[in-house]
Amino acid sequence: MIAEVVEPLPVISCGLISSAGHNLDEIAGTGSSVSPAPPAEPGPDGDEGDWPPISFHHARLDITGELGTKGTRTLDRVTALGLVACKRALAPIGDLEDEQRRVTGVVLGTSTGSIRSSSEYSRQTYVQAKPYLVNPSLFPNSVMNCCAGQIAIWHRLRAVNATLAAGRLSSLQAFRYARNALARGHARRLLVGGVEELCPQSAWAWHHGGCLAVDACLGEGSALFVLEAPGRSRPDRATLGAIAASEVRCPGGRARTSEELAGCIRRALARSGVRPDQVRIVVTDGHSLPALDRLERQGIRGALAASSAQVIDATAIFGECYSANAAFQLATLFAEWARRGPAADEAGLITTVGDDGSSGCLVVLPPLALREQR
Amino acid sequence: MSRPCHRVVITGLGAVSSFGVGADVFTSAIRAGRSGIAPITSFDSSNFAHRMAGEVRGFDPRSWLHNIEPDDWGRSAQFAAAAARLAVSDAGLETERLPTGTGTIIGTTSGESAVIDSLVATWVDEGLKSLDPRLVRQVPANQLANAVNEELGLNGDALTISTACSASNYALGYGFDLVGAGDAEMMLCGGADSVNRWGNAGFYRLGALAAEVCRPFDLNRSGILTAEGGVFLVLESMERAEARGARLYAEVLGYGLNCDASHMVHPDPTSIAECIRTAQYNAGVRPDQIDYVCAHGTGTPTNDATEVAAIREVFGERVPPVSSIKSMIGHTMGAASGFGALICAKAIHEGFLPPTATLESVDPALGPGLDCVPGRARAAQPRIVENHGFAFGGNNAITILGRPS
Numbered sequence: 001m002i003a004e005v006v007e008p009l010p011v012i013s014c015g016l017i018s019s020a021g022h023n024l025d026e027i028a029g030t031g032s033s034v035s036p037a038p039p040a041e042p043g044p045d046g047d048e049g050d051w052p053p054i055s056f057h058h059a060r061l062d063i064t065g066e067l068g069t070k071g072t073r074t075l076d077r078v079t080a081l082g083l084v085a086c087k088r089a090l091a092p093i094g095d096l097e098d099e100q101r102r103v104t105g106v107v108l109g110t111s112t113g114s115i116r117s118s119s120e121y122s123r124q125t126y127v128q129a130k131p132y133l134v135n136p137s138l139f140p141n142s143v144m145n146c147c148a149g150q151i152a153i154w155h156r157l158r159a160v161n162a163t164l165a166a167g168r169l170s171s172l173q174a175f176r177y178a179r180n181a182l183a184r185g186h187a188r189r190l191l192v193g194g195v196e197e198l199c200p201q202s203a204w205a206w207h208h209g210g211c212l213a214v215d216a217c218l219g220e221g222s223a224l225f226v227l228e229a230p231g232r233s234r235p236d237r238a239t240l241g242a243i244a245a246s247e248v249r250c251p252g253g254r255a256r257t258s259e260e261l262a263g264c265i266r267r268a269l270a271r272s273g274v275r276p277d278q279v280r281i282v283v284t285d286g287h288s289l290p291a292l293d294r295l296e297r298q299g300i301r302g303a304l305a306a307s308s309a310q311v312i313d314a315t316a317i318f319g320e321c322y323s324a325n326a327a328f329q330l331a332t333l334f335a336e337w338a339r340r341g342p343a344a345d346e347a348g349l350i351t352t353v354g355d356d357g358s359s360g361c362l363v364v365l366p367p368l369a370l371r372e373q374r
Numbered sequence: 375m376s377r378p379c380h381r382v383v384i385t386g387l388g389a390v391s392s393f394g395v396g397a398d399v400f401t402s403a404i405r406a407g408r409s410g411i412a413p414i415t416s417f418d419s420s421n422f423a424h425r426m427a428g429e430v431r432g433f434d435p436r437s438w439l440h441n442i443e444p445d446d447w448g449r450s451a452q453f454a455a456a457a458a459r460l461a462v463s464d465a466g467l468e469t470e471r472l473p474t475g476t477g478t479i480i481g482t483t484s485g486e487s488a489v490i491d492s493l494v495a496t497w498v499d500e501g502l503k504s505l506d507p508r509l510v511r512q513v514p515a516n517q518l519a520n521a522v523n524e525e526l527g528l529n530g531d532a533l534t535i536s537t538a539c540s541a542s543n544y545a546l547g548y549g550f551d552l553v554g555a556g557d558a559e560m561m562l563c564g565g566a567d568s569v570n571r572w573g574n575a576g577f578y579r580l581g582a583l584a585a586e587v588c589r590p591f592d593l594n595r596s597g598i599l600t601a602e603g604g605v606f607l608v609l610e611s612m613e614r615a616e617a618r619g620a621r622l623y624a625e626v627l628g629y630g631l632n633c634d635a636s637h638m639v640h641p642d643p644t645s646i647a648e649c650i651r652t653a654q655y656n657a658g659v660r661p662d663q664i665d666y667v668c669a670h671g672t673g674t675p676t677n678d679a680t681e682v683a684a685i686r687e688v689f690g691e692r693v694p695p696v697s698s699i700k701s702m703i704g705h706t707m708g709a710a711s712g713f714g715a716l717i718c719a720k721a722i723h724e725g726f727l728p729p730t731a732t733l734e735s736v737d738p739a740l741g742p743g744l745d746c747v748p749g750r751a752r753a754a755q756p757r758i759v760e761n762h763g764f765a766f767g768g769n770n771a772i773t774i775l776g777r778p779s
Contacts (some may be wrong), residue, residue, distance in 0.1 A: 050502050105633065111514040112485065113536065122487075122494040122572040132423045132575040139576035140638040140766055143483060144515065144536035149767025152635040158645065161633035161769050162544060165485070165515035165534040173533055180551050185656075186631055204502040205510045250477065250532035252524025253446075260529075356520050358532065
């Protein structure tokens with residue numbers, strides 16, 4: 001099967017909330033120097049309770065300041081982070097008419113939703129006088145699609161609303177799902193990205209997993225991008241860039257080699273109409289997990305050979321953000337292009353390797369106006 | 375909107391349910407109007423208010439899984455991998471000869487919720503520092519899709535869609551798009567969930583949990599019964615299926631998705647009606663061509679009234695038979711619309727309408743002339759059927775299946 005070159009999908013705007021910054025300007029340039037791991041600090045709520053001995057990069061989240069007091073009292077942190085990122089992503093595109101909202105949807109990567117909410121809900125069934133004496137108004141927080149659902153409610157976005165769980169590939173899978181959804185007309189515009197919260201439950205899970213690098217930090221936040229169907233954007237519309245082809249390989253837990261990632265990269269480049277030597281920037285995610293880091297770098301070398309491409313690891317900037325990694329990687333790439341301007345004929349690459357054996361990549365192109373100047 | 379280049383058919387079915395293992399076992403029980411509901415045994419329910427559920431009983435994963443080590447995977451993943459293997463076998467395929475790029479798309483509501491319950495028990499008794507790393511590894515919901523890929527030796531996509539109680543229809547729809555566009559020759563699409571403590575408690579506190587019997591559309595309906603299981607359908611291009619002489623259960627004609635965007639829990643009939651219209655438009659069918667609706671039909675007063683109102687808005691005077699298999703198996707959460715799709719495929723292939731087995735008298739508030747197929751399955755020759763899935767967050771997904779022509 002010879003695959004056609006995919007049509008680039010314009011990325012109109014980005015909204016993010018993270019420990020490294022709250023817009024692309026703030027995170028630009030952070031990749032050029034890797035700061036040493038900060039000392040261990042209390043959890044994001046200033047809560048010094050049950051946290052393992054790991055370092056954290058937490059996002060300063062002021063829920064009522066960002067989102068007001070109406071309807072925010074029972075929000076879980078995942079949902080709050082997603083709502084802030086969404087508000088920031090939509091701000092540059094102006095007020096949408098109701099008919100535009102009807103055809104705008106959400107595609108969100110999150111591997112367990114708010115595991116804090118679901119496990120605390122389960123906990124109540126053990127510790128309350130009767131197991132059914134749980135708080136009904138917190139029940140929606142325990143389902144994994146709560147954040148995406150709330151984003152839709154807050155902004156009346158009535159097209160496809162999808163929540164995807166794919167571990168460290170969650171946000172990458174969100175971009176893949178979004179391409180299909182736009183191509184098949186399930187939406188004309190999508191908020192796409194990922195979200196991850198810091199919480200004691202997942203922090204201890206990482207601690208027990210034992211695969212974090214010694215100097216790794218856990219991070220949190222959300223990055224969401226507004227994507228529009230190809231051909232729907234006005235040609236003169238400012239964009240951050242465009243996403244081209246993506247490839248994944250998911251052999252379950254079976255041993256995989258760096259060749260799987262290399263194969264993904266070669267196929268994605270071919271389907272993007274991009275030569276390996278055009279790739280001048282690669283944003284990776286392996287820094288926080290040493291075993292995966294080696295695999296990732298070997299895979300990149302296998303596909304790009306002796307490339308002198310700039311390599312930035314997003315987990316060194318944002319911390320390990322699991323489901324949100326690939327979304328932060330895309331933000332990092334756009335931030336770097338905004339800072340230095342892409343070179344003529346340049347393309348970018350995002351690579352991601354999962355602790356579950358999966359590998360994937362996404363080819364990224366500069367804004368159309370720059371591509372057309374070449 | 376781009377049209378698919380390939381027609382997509384369902385060639386294999388697999389199920390792990392409260393009726394046992396296998397799609398035929400499941401279908402026989404549904405046709406007979408039997409109940410899969412029994413007292414809960416998977417957790418200590420003695421202090422819960424309501425204690426009935428549609429659990430999978432006596433499931434020995436080692437009897438059904440060849441490659442993955444059951445101890446490394448949670449209950450939902452085991453259901454998923456077993457159901458997927460059964461579906462592939464039912465399709466007359468050997469796992470070693472599945473096309474390159476075949477992958478897994480699975481829907482779920484709570485992923486490995488029973489594993490989470492176990493970890494939380496440790497948290498309560500000994501603190502988070504004592505969590506069992508083996509169980510922790512099982513928790514991320516992507517492990518459901520990974521279990522299938524690893525069990526069957528697949529390398530393509532392994533994706534879990536966690537859009538709650540409509541998730542299997544999302545999975546089926548995405549698989550339909552990928553095979554239709556030629557991105558994959560074959561995809562395994564399904565759903566899985568486990569019965570768990572917090573679901574039982576949460577639905578009870580919302581006033582949505584029945585005590586003993588789930589009676590969709592009934593005057594005296596009082597809510598859902600929670601349930602579990604795993605279900606898979608093999609989707610492949612029609613050319614490929616016909617070339618290898620496969621049995622074609624049904625064709626996937628299309629699907630529609632939308633979001634109420636109004637309330638996390640209460641459904642919106644106008645939005646659901648719009649989802650029905652979208653699904654029919656995408657499938658290229660008119661309302662008068664729909665011979666049967668496999669309802670979401672949870673058995674709550676709100677859902678059933680909302681769903682019927684939406685159906686009437688689209689179908690007008692000519693409402694087709696509408697039934698809910700949740701009357702028999704309870705609400706299998708993320709797997710629900712997958713079991714719905716399975717029974718729709720069987721209904722088209724074998725010639726019957728699934729029943730609402732527990733129906734005693736249709737609620738008059740639902741309006742006149744509603745045929746909910748009470749009791750046992752009815753012999754019929756449905757050509758085109760509509761499979762509903764609605765969820766918390768207002769995530770609506772409807773798939774439409776047709777007799778292969």
